[in-house]
Amino acid sequence: MPDKWLVGVDLGGTTTKLAFINTYGEIIEKWEIPTDNSELGKYITVNIAKSIDQKLEELGQIKQNLLGVGMGAPGPVHYETGVILNAVNLGWEDNFPLKDLLEAETSLPAAIDNDANCAALGEMWKGAGNGAKDLVCITLGTGVGGGVIAGGNIVQGVNGAGGEIGHITAIPKGGAPCNCGKTGCLETIASATGIVRLAKEELAKTNASGELKDRLDQNGSLTAKDVYDCARNGDMVAAKVVDEVSFHLGLTLANIANTLNPAKIVLGGGVSKAGDRLLEPVKRYFDQFAFRPVRKSTELALATLGNDAGVIGAAWLVKKHSEHL
Amino acid sequence: MPDKWLVGVDLGGTTTKLAFINTYGEIIEKWEIPTDNSELGKYITVNIAKSIDQKLEELGQIKQNLLGVGMGAPGPVHYETGVILNAVNLGWEDNFPLKDLLEAETSLPAAIDNDANCAALGEMWKGAGNGAKDLVCITLGTGVGGGVIAGGNIVQGVNGAGGEIGHITAIPKGGAPCNCGKTGCLETIASATGIVRLAKEELAKTNASGELKDRLDQNGSLTAKDVYDCARNGDMVAAKVVDEVSFHLGLTLANIANTLNPAKIVLGGGVSKAGDRLLEPVKRYFDQFAFRPVRKSTELALATLGNDAGVIGAAWLVKKHSEHL
Numbered sequence: 001m002p003d004k005w006l007v008g009v010d011l012g013g014t015t016t017k018l019a020f021i022n023t024y025g026e027i028i029e030k031w032e033i034p035t036d037n038s039e040l041g042k043y044i045t046v047n048i049a050k051s052i053d054q055k056l057e058e059l060g061q062i063k064q065n066l067l068g069v070g071m072g073a074p075g076p077v078h079y080e081t082g083v084i085l086n087a088v089n090l091g092w093e094d095n096f097p098l099k100d101l102l103e104a105e106t107s108l109p110a111a112i113d114n115d116a117n118c119a120a121l122g123e124m125w126k127g128a129g130n131g132a133k134d135l136v137c138i139t140l141g142t143g144v145g146g147g148v149i150a151g152g153n154i155v156q157g158v159n160g161a162g163g164e165i166g167h168i169t170a171i172p173k174g175g176a177p178c179n180c181g182k183t184g185c186l187e188t189i190a191s192a193t194g195i196v197r198l199a200k201e202e203l204a205k206t207n208a209s210g211e212l213k214d215r216l217d218q219n220g221s222l223t224a225k226d227v228y229d230c231a232r233n234g235d236m237v238a239a240k241v242v243d244e245v246s247f248h249l250g251l252t253l254a255n256i257a258n259t260l261n262p263a264k265i266v267l268g269g270g271v272s273k274a275g276d277r278l279l280e281p282v283k284r285y286f287d288q289f290a291f292r293p294v295r296k297s298t299e300l301a302l303a304t305l306g307n308d309a310g311v312i313g314a315a316w317l318v319k320k321h322s323e324h325l
Numbered sequence: 326m327p328d329k330w331l332v333g334v335d336l337g338g339t340t341t342k343l344a345f346i347n348t349y350g351e352i353i354e355k356w357e358i359p360t361d362n363s364e365l366g367k368y369i370t371v372n373i374a375k376s377i378d379q380k381l382e383e384l385g386q387i388k389q390n391l392l393g394v395g396m397g398a399p400g401p402v403h404y405e406t407g408v409i410l411n412a413v414n415l416g417w418e419d420n421f422p423l424k425d426l427l428e429a430e431t432s433l434p435a436a437i438d439n440d441a442n443c444a445a446l447g448e449m450w451k452g453a454g455n456g457a458k459d460l461v462c463i464t465l466g467t468g469v470g471g472g473v474i475a476g477g478n479i480v481q482g483v484n485g486a487g488g489e490i491g492h493i494t495a496i497p498k499g500g501a502p503c504n505c506g507k508t509g510c511l512e513t514i515a516s517a518t519g520i521v522r523l524a525k526e527e528l529a530k531t532n533a534s535g536e537l538k539d540r541l542d543q544n545g546s547l548t549a550k551d552v553y554d555c556a557r558n559g560d561m562v563a564a565k566v567v568d569e570v571s572f573h574l575g576l577t578l579a580n581i582a583n584t585l586n587p588a589k590i591v592l593g594g595g596v597s598k599a600g601d602r603l604l605e606p607v608k609r610y611f612d613q614f615a616f617r618p619v620r621k622s623t624e625l626a627l628a629t630l631g632n633d634a635g636v637i638g639a640a641w642l643v644k645k646h647s648e649h650l
Binding site: 076132134146148150151153155156157158159160161162163164165167168169172180181182185247251252254255256258259260261262263288289291292293294296297298 | 588
């Protein structure tokens, strides 16, 4: 089917990314539409279907050219039924039957998975995974998401909660509260939000001046990028925060690797734009805490697909799905 | 093939367990032979082959009745080739070609895996797993072993080190040295050896008298059973040790469950003979540290097969293998 296309959709809270992707994982065309969450999400799938039809017309293509549509969605997804179990962040109803609605509106076979899982599949297929079939992907963004791939398949978990790496308890006693109701989750430390929180707490504890303090005073706020930039420039407070984040990430990833010994652990998401300044200190702690045969074989790497990982992984879902039809 | 048998072998450092098992996982006959580790292990497979032939003769059966032989071996195994990568504990040569030798001596198809993985497969097939295809098994014995099953298959890991749960770093700073070269591994806390070490350290720190102190004074040594027995009887030092072990086990298992959300986590090995006195406090910490959807779906359970898990799991290996021939 070399001339047939897959549709990859990455559904975000404010923007929905779409792409036509061939069966070799090459993006033919990509575009975005706003996500309309009004009226409990009732326009979501209609808007996607209309946008696909419109783009086909623009490109002078026909719908028969499309093999199906894959979608990554934020929140826990029941993979077999394609139902979003809990869409509270989106303001939709719980148990939203996304796959059925998408199939009805587009008249195409559909496959849905969690967005972090789609990013992991994308990196496995065309990104840093480089074809590795045993792969863990961790997305460091506003929150911390994860996808675990064993033998080429996503580990969904019995309740769809496989890969919830952001909710690994990193600080068992006295950790910060997490949105999930626990305390000390990795997400409270290694997300962009967590890094900024740690930086502000550290600044509040000290009288030291420095670049990080200056940026906070000037802008009234900080970003994770500020913290990594200032650490690179020698700011001591920023360096301390980077060390704390690296310690917890390195320890957590080493313990995941001690359990699964994957070929690769791929770090993606906005925070990963810090590149080697993120990766190198995490690697040092990883090496300290990984079992020797694991340290010698599990590789840490930066994601390479950036924002395209989601649509490519979503296309992989439907490619796999269509091969089983 | 209801009238054909599988041979399950559980190779231990001092004793080798063997069993004829039908394709429904029912043990027809089980027996043991001493493990002869002399001359770098050269008699291991010959002795197993002879013992199988002898037992067949005793039972008036012929070799054509056997589908193949599966074996669990201590140490890291390269699953495809059936080579034991490192057999330093056994006194054999490294890269010992166990599968090839076993096939040559028995004239039967063979399949080899790590002993902790075989125990996990046994519990999945006929034990506490109750058929669950996503299962983590942890063996609390002299050391701490583990087996991770995803989608019915063992997660071998890229370097054969999948499931090395005993070498998860539980105490990142100031932990006790582990045989693996790291410090603070779960094995240094939750193995029988680790529990006894903690108990002795705790007794040395305190002047308190009590049953645990009395047992140590009387016998000159302690066992993990002593610690659990004394805790049940109200000994404060023993209760403190049990709480520490439970905290680290509960936290580690919760974090594994946050990553994989398996249907079950099964606790086996000698320490698990403490039964609910092991399980209940571990569950309390597990509930504290597990992500809510995981807490509601991943079940902790005690292993049910005892010493038979290894031979039954080994038989499963060769059953699966023979179905692919």
